Amino acid sequence: MKSRLASLVLLIAAIVVLALLPALVNNYWLRIATGALMWAGLACSWNMLGGYAGYINFGQSAFFGLGAYTSALLMGDPLGLPFFATIPAGIVVTAIFAIIIGAPTLRLRGAYFAIATWAFAEVLTQFVNVVGFTGGIGGLNLPPFLDERFFYFTMFAAAVLTYLVTWALFERSRFGLKVKALRDHEPAAEAMGINTALVKLQTFVLSAVTASVFGSIFAYWVTFINPKSVFGGDITDQMVVMVLLGGLGSLWGPAIGGVGLFVINRLLWMNWGDTAFYIAILGAAIVLVVLFLPNGIAGLFAKRPAESATVLDKAVDKLVGNGEGGHS
């Protein structure tokens, strides 16, 4: 009870500091803070499916890009819709894509799903590169709007909402239990009467839609997008690293990983410019985390060891007689 109160105080303090931040720092650091909030949100979106449901999505950048491109196209010349009208549009477009993609691919087991999502993102990138209306490799311009505070608060609201939804849905509801159950043992979850196909699809769509909202805000914020900047595989790479670093399947892990890694990225950028070295650091971070810190930074603070599926797995394997005793 005491520690719960402490963390609540910490949370409120963090929110107050974040809300007052524009008054405390200059525009340069405010931009960095905006970016950090975006990455914390994106990492959380990836964690919904990757951490809670146990399905690795190597194509999350596709949904970020869909949101960005939907906003850019709708705010562009013929229509010129207001920004906040394009966010729901992006959500609808992304949800449609996610259902079309997710319904068949979520039947695939882990590795195949990872390949399928990766292939989907690449198809979409190549498609945006070659068709005309997206501006091809040249990209699209958005009407410039240069108010750093507006973007900071928009991103802040989106991030808070993302974490609130994640907390309510995955940590505090029956839905979250269903998702975790199917992650830990899908056949067992199904045998309990959980419609795993539906639950997986719902999680996937939620995760995709969240990324799309950040894509919309990002596009308006940077006022210029091209396939590489919003569909690039590096975007997914970063989300994966942030979640692994912070802690797969924990609520605060993605925030820790997202903010931490983004700040490191900016510091590197300030000192050495746009460097390929960062990619190497990302790679090394993944390898080291997998080898030495499989539960991420959040795992270090967990009071009891993070819930491990192996006990349940072994028990159920014994019952259903899963020949290899593995997870295949």
Add this chain to the structure above:
Amino acid sequence: MDLFLQTLLNGLLIGGVIATFTIGFQLTFGVLHVIDFAVGGWVVLGGYLAYYMAAELGLDGFLAIPVAFVLFGVIGYLIGPVLYNVRNSRTARPELMALALTFGLFTLLRGGMLTAWGFNTHSVPTALSGESLSIGPVIVPLIRVAAAAFAVAIAGGLFVFLYRTRYGLAIRATAESRQNAALMGVNIHRLSANVYGLYAGITAMAGVLMGAIYSVNPEVGLRYTLFAFFVAVLAGLGSVGGALVAALLLGVIEAFVSTYVGSSYSLLAIFATLFLVLLVSPRGILQRGL
């Protein structure tokens, strides 16, 4: 018609080279149960080795082939046990952790190569570069013929090794059932290291050939990883025989799309095919399944 034949032949020749590393990729999956994202990284490293041997020491690109096999064989032999340990660790999701590990390895290789060698594209000079062979109306670059011949030799050797030796039998048994193979006295841990070493060595050799045919830069690794995935999905993960067929098919598809539609569409076509196959028949067209 001439163009058609030429495209077909080019595709088959490239497919042969692709087959060498995808067979290794399948073998690794069969034994280690790990999907190796890093496959493209080994291909590119092989190409760079050949480039630097040619540029710094003035050696012919082909001389890099045995060096690549030994060097990356040793590196693979050292990495194999790490992969094995992660895949069989007691963490919550060893399958995803192993996938993440190879993904991290691939990112590390790509970032390291970009940092060390930059974004420039290099070609690997060989004695056969620029020469070509004409069979009737069809003109084929000699380097592609040589590379394909070499690839066929490697693949043939691998098949003989797998199907005609006791150690090959142990590898196949392990791929079929790890538990039973272990009970029959196969040292799975050491076998995993050997298989990953063999695979990394072969893949780097294929990289030398790919570097001589096309050119090499750190970003093309992704393309080869995609090739391996494509073949794995078409053939069914772990299927070694199917990999040969699927690799040839991939070479032909790529050649035809590049020639008749445009090379910027070839990746789109490959990804789209891959994606459709996954939807229609997730266990591979040439089914053997897991």
